[in-house]
Amino acid sequence: xxxxxxxxxxxxxxxxxxxxxxxxxxxxxxxxxxxxxxxxxxxxxxxxxxxxxxxxxxxxxxxxxxxxxxxxxxxxxxxxxxxxxxxxxxxxxxxxxxxxxxxxxxxxxxxxxxxxxxxxxxxxxxxxxxxxxxxxxxxxxxxxxxxxxxxxxxxxxxxxxxxxxxxxxxxxxxxxxxxxxxxxxxxxxxxxxxxxxxxxxxxxxxxxxxxxxxxxxxxxxxxxxxxxxxxxxxxxx
Amino acid sequence: xxxxxxxxxxxxxxxxxxxxxxxxxxxxxxxxxxxxxxxxxxxxxxxxxxxxxxxxxxxxxxxxxxxxxxxxxxxxxxxxxxxxxxxxxxxxxxxxxxxxxxxxxxxxxxxxxxxxxxxxxxxxxxxxxxxxxxxxxxxxxxxxxxxxxxxxxxxxxxxxxxxxxxxxxxxxxxxxxxxxxxxxxxxxxxxxxxxxxxxxxxxxxxxxxxxxxxxxxxxxxxxxxxxxxxxxxxxxxxxxxxxxxx
Numbered sequence: 001x002x003x004x005x006x007x008x009x010x011x012x013x014x015x016x017x018x019x020x021x022x023x024x025x026x027x028x029x030x031x032x033x034x035x036x037x038x039x040x041x042x043x044x045x046x047x048x049x050x051x052x053x054x055x056x057x058x059x060x061x062x063x064x065x066x067x068x069x070x071x072x073x074x075x076x077x078x079x080x081x082x083x084x085x086x087x088x089x090x091x092x093x094x095x096x097x098x099x100x101x102x103x104x105x106x107x108x109x110x111x112x113x114x115x116x117x118x119x120x121x122x123x124x125x126x127x128x129x130x131x132x133x134x135x136x137x138x139x140x141x142x143x144x145x146x147x148x149x150x151x152x153x154x155x156x157x158x159x160x161x162x163x164x165x166x167x168x169x170x171x172x173x174x175x176x177x178x179x180x181x182x183x184x185x186x187x188x189x190x191x192x193x194x195x196x197x198x199x200x201x202x203x204x205x206x207x208x209x210x211x212x213x214x215x216x217x218x219x220x221x222x223x224x225x226x227x228x229x230x231x232x233x234x235x236x237x
Numbered sequence: 238x239x240x241x242x243x244x245x246x247x248x249x250x251x252x253x254x255x256x257x258x259x260x261x262x263x264x265x266x267x268x269x270x271x272x273x274x275x276x277x278x279x280x281x282x283x284x285x286x287x288x289x290x291x292x293x294x295x296x297x298x299x300x301x302x303x304x305x306x307x308x309x310x311x312x313x314x315x316x317x318x319x320x321x322x323x324x325x326x327x328x329x330x331x332x333x334x335x336x337x338x339x340x341x342x343x344x345x346x347x348x349x350x351x352x353x354x355x356x357x358x359x360x361x362x363x364x365x366x367x368x369x370x371x372x373x374x375x376x377x378x379x380x381x382x383x384x385x386x387x388x389x390x391x392x393x394x395x396x397x398x399x400x401x402x403x404x405x406x407x408x409x410x411x412x413x414x415x416x417x418x419x420x421x422x423x424x425x426x427x428x429x430x431x432x433x434x435x436x437x438x439x440x441x442x443x444x445x446x447x448x449x450x451x452x453x454x455x456x457x458x459x460x461x462x463x464x465x466x467x468x469x470x471x472x473x474x475x476x477x478x479x480x481x482x483x
Contacts, residue, residue, distance in 0.1 A: 110343070110344070111343040112342065112343045112344045112347050115343075132343065133341065136343050139385070140337075140385065185337075185338060188333065188335070188338035188339075189338055189339075189341060190298075191294055191298055192333065192338060192339040192341060193341055193351075194298060194322045194323065195292065195294070195322055195323070195325075195326045195330070195331055195400075196323075196326060196341075196351055196352035196355060196399065196400075196403060197323040197326055197352055197355035197356050197403070198323070198351075198355055199355075200321065200323030200324070200355055200356070201355065201356065201357050203357065204354050204355050204357055205353075205354050205357050205358060205359060205360055205363065206354060206360060207346075207347075207350040207353075207354060207360050207363040207364055207367060208347075208360075209360070
């Protein structure tokens, strides 16, 4: 079993709280310095939490490129005189960075713990279960897509040298079997769940229970508190 | 009163509402307690459909035209709409052909706990039951693993563990060894023998019938009908071969 990072060892609830509070604060705030401060705090949390920086960069490489492109477009095409466009672009880009990095924190943890966390946060089990099953199926669907892509290539489809219209048609040919397979899988799974008593009683029990420790409670309180204090400081100066 | 684990009387089923090819025609079958029964027949002969009828999946979840009676421990399930699938799961459990379709949780032990938790079993009892079942299926070392990372044989053992944790008296296996190597098949045979020793009634759907020559009953099916049902030594191999491949 792989060794967990400090963030990975935390209860999922403070991580959910951190993600929600940081993202909300940055979306609501209209001040570049405030957003930059939150971003710095977030990066510090990720580093102290032992998150693998190279892994973060690899996972979100495409999003970072997209944010950089948005920055350039916003700077030159916002229609605002200098430095208005630049400031707007910086604010928008930093906001997106905060949302993405806050989301990456959730990757430090196990899906099964998030299910329990959502339930212990009083989310209905059926809803939490659907969210988790959806996340669980993403890699399986991806694997199916890769298999179909390989099969089509083995049967003579040359994706690289296709025209755009041909490509669209070919990718439709990949999507349809995945969709049909997903529906069939969902059907079988619903039968399996039914035969194992899913929703047969008004409630259910849970073999495991999550317990908040000192570090979890501290993070749950500290992050929103620092966000509020930072906001107040920005307002004063 | 009839208390046989399974008794089927004059069962007919068609997937289509009108004029469809019948999947089952006049099926009569009795399965005694603590026995191993193997359903044999060519693809499309109605073996899986019969299993789904025994578990109540047909007609409760998969609809079609059903006639006849299916008794599970004396309770008629095919025509009684008040019986829920979940209540049947305490008496009869189905291990599907593809284990991936049956594994619903993201950790091995959570998947085994899924059924007992749904039945509101107290958490300490769920923990004991999960540990015991994982140990029986030789999966203790994989308790916290992601099921998608398991081998084919391990996934199948997990699917069995998930059903076993529901505590059914009857266990139905749909083509359990079709995707296993010879070591996996041997392991599965050992599991079936252990379940039989524990007093469970076992029903297996399988093409490779020779693997289960220790069964108490072979049921030979063709085109939705039962051709013969008897002890393996009483059924001529030539008959089985001719019904299967011709």
